[in-house]
Amino acid sequence: MSTHDEDILDFDFFDEGATTEAPAREEGRRPSTRGPRGPVRPGGWTPLLRLIGLIAFAILLVVLVVVWAQGCAGDRKRDAYVDYMGDLRPIAQNSASIGQKLAELLTTPGLKQDELESQLTGLIEQQSNDVSRADDLDPPGPVTPESGYAIDALTLRVNGMQGLLNVFKSTKDSKDATAAGQLLADQGLRLTASDVVWDDFFRKPATAVLEDEGIDGVSVPDSNFVENEQLYTASSMAAIWQRVHGASTGGTPAGAHGSSLAYVRAQPSGQTLSTDTETTIQVSTDLGFEVGVTNSGDFQEVSVKVTLTIPKQPSPIVKNATIDLIDPGTTKSVTFRDFGEVPIGEPVKIQVAVLPVQGETNKANNSAEFPVIFSLAGP
Numbered sequence: 227m228s229t230h231d232e233d234i235l236d237f238d239f240f241d242e243g244a245t246t247e248a249p250a251r252e253e254g255r256r257p258s259t260r261g262p263r264g265p266v267r268p269g270g271w272t273p274l275l276r277l278i279g280l281i282a283f284a285i286l287l288v289v290l291v292v293v294w295a296q297g298c299a300g301d302r303k304r305d306a307y308v309d310y311m312g313d314l315r316p317i318a319q320n321s322a323s324i325g326q327k328l329a330e331l332l333t334t335p336g337l338k339q340d341e342l343e344s345q346l347t348g349l350i351e352q353q354s355n356d357v358s359r360a361d362d363l364d365p366p367g368p369v370t371p372e373s374g375y376a377i378d379a380l381t382l383r384v385n386g387m388q389g390l391l392n393v394f395k396s397t398k399d400s401k402d403a404t405a406a407g408q409l410l411a412d413q414g415l416r417l418t419a420s421d422v423v424w425d426d427f428f429r430k431p432a433t434a435v436l437e438d439e440g441i442d443g444v445s446v447p448d449s450n451f452v453e454n455e456q457l458y459t460a461s462s463m464a465a466i467w468q469r470v471h472g473a474s475t476g477g478t479p480a481g482a483h484g485s486s487l488a489y490v491r492a493q494p495s496g497q498t499l500s501t502d503t504e505t506t507i508q509v510s511t512d513l514g515f516e517v518g519v520t521n522s523g524d525f526q527e528v529s530v531k532v533t534l535t536i537p538k539q540p541s542p543i544v545k546n547a548t549i550d551l552i553d554p555g556t557t558k559s560v561t562f563r564d565f566g567e568v569p570i571g572e573p574v575k576i577q578v579a580v581l582p583v584q585g586e587t588n589k590a591n592n593s594a595e596f597p598v599i600f601s602l603a604g605p
Contacts, residue, residue: 306366307436307444313363314376317356318424318449321380324353325417325451328387332457332466333528333551335584338473339398343391350387356380368435375427382420383451389413397467406471407464414458417451424449454550461553465526481524483585487594488518488557490578499596504573508603514563519580521552522591528552531581534562537574568600 331337331345357380365373390413397406425448432446456462490499492507493514499505507513515534521527528551536543545562552558579593586592 304441307441310365315447317360318447321356322449324349336473337470346391353384369432372428372432379420379424382416386413386416403464403468406467408460410463411460418455420451483525483583484523485580485583486520486522486591487580488520491516501594504597506599509600514561516559516561518557518559520557521554524554526553527583532560533579535577538569570600573599
């Protein structure tokens with residue numbers, strides 16, 4: 227190695243200081259094309275913090291999107307239940323209304339066979355339409371099995387009414403009221419069973435599904451077709467058949483019509499009022515009067531009207547009620563409530579009257595007056 231080369235090596239590796247400028251390159255070396263070197267800035271935290279911020283923002287955005295998507299899915303699920311129950315509710319209400327109309331039809335005084343058949347056919351058609359409407363609904367998946375039972379309940383109501391119509395037609399020329407009553411009662415079982423199916427296999431299980439799915443504020447509609455199960459017993463149906471049969475044939479069965487006032491009891495105390503002795507009655511928010519009415523005749527009586535009057539100035543308190551059906555020899559009751567302000571501390575006579583039924587001749591036992599005095603309950 228030459229002395230010149232040693233000088234170069236010595237320059238390159240040992241003589242450069244921190245504050246000493248490098249000497250110009252020797253001739254023959256290719257000059258640098260770079261411009262003057264700027265000062266080198268020391269590395270900092272700013273880029274790293276920016277990166278961390280961007281990652282955090284991205285994570286937050288993902289979380290918000292997921293939460294939003296879950297919220298939308300939850301809203302859609304709830305809306306599905308709201309729509310289904312909302313669409314089913316008028317069907318359930320209409321079916322219950324048909325049940326009331328059927329009871330009114332069967333207890334209509336003077337009803338003839340052709341009138342019964344015509345009106346009953348109309349009710350069957352209405353209930354059949356309810357079955358079709360319910361079957362067209364699209365229930366949310368978890369309540370699909372339960373919705374099938376709602377349709378089954380509505381179908382039982384169609385079958386029960388159709389069965390009643392068939393029996394009335396097939397026994398039109400019969401004279402055996404007992405046998406006809408039993409056949410009609412068998413069909414009535416389908417009507418009462420429909421309420422059990424609706425409650426036990428649809429409404430209660432569907433309510434449980436809503437709770438399991440976390441759906442709040444959505445109620446499952448109720449539907450009660452039979453309000454009075456006694457209407458569809460064999461004895462009651464026999465009396466209904468006999469009444470319709472008699473009105474249709476124009477015959478006049480032997481026997482008498484009659485109704486009588488059986489008792490009047492204050493509630494909730496249970497005190498039986500007397501026509502001779504004054505009864506002191508403590509007034510409370512639960513105050514009521516139970517009136518018992520007995521069918522004292524030989525025929526089933528329908529739409530028996532009862533009136534209770536409490537004298538008061540300037541206007542008396544008058545309450546009215548109707549007992550839909552009473553079989554011969556049986557007693558049914560009705561309870562009156564919501565009297566407002568009754569006269570306190572002064573003797574009054576409560577007047578109770580059972581309006582005479584059609585064909586009743588003995589009316590002496592249809593009404594009575596009961597002396598009472600109302601008092602405020604003690605502290």
